[in-house]
């Protein structure tokens with residue numbers, strides 16, 4: 320199932336699961352089947368996998384600048400996360416707008432986030448693992464971060480001091496952010 324979100328271009332995708340007495344099987348990514356539904360995503364060149372041990376961890380809000388901007392197809396392989404995309408495309412009518420969804424092993428939902436967006440998540444369970452496909456390779460020289468609590472996001476765990484990296488602790492505020500994305504939208 321494919322659902323549009325409040326930000327055009329950001330999609331919620333739920334691949335079907337085939338359950339039986341053993342458990343389930345699901346094609347977590349099938350380009351041909353998505354294209355048959357009119358969804359053509361860029362080529363993916365890198366798969367990432369991260370584990371966050373504790374509930375209340377925040378990773379993000381991250382981006383890679385052009386020429387290595389990344390689109391991401393995110394799913395939660397274990398546990399539960401609240402996954403967020405923030406539109407930072409210059410000139411976008413939804414600039415600064417965010418969407419967030421609970422992705423979990425149980426619901427099997429995936430979030431497609433085109434490049435030109437910040438991406439981050441808050442874990443809502445211990446041992447939350449995410450697996451995500453990227454449309455460009457890691458380019459540390461293009462890596463950037465915006466402060467997780469500077470975008471007006473209604474994070475599901477309020478008044479939290481999250482577990483975050485030093486990089487995320489030092490991230491710039493959205494109000495000070497000069498977007499490197501100048502796509503025509």
Ligand SMILES: Cc1cn([C@H]2C[C@H](O)[C@@H](COP(=O)(O)OP(=O)(O)O[C@H]3O[C@H](C)C(=O)[C@H](O)[C@H]3O)O2)c(=O)[nH]c1=O
Pocket residue numbers: 367369378379381382391438439440456457484486
């Ligand atoms: C992203 C990345 C990182 N690394 C190395 C660099 C560091 O030594 C280590 C941890 O990196 P970082 O702290 O940036 O990991 P996260 O905080 O999970 O960052 C990611 O989290 C948010 C949610 C994202 O969407 C991005 O993919 C990415 O920024 O992995 C690599 O070797 N390759 C990579 O593609």
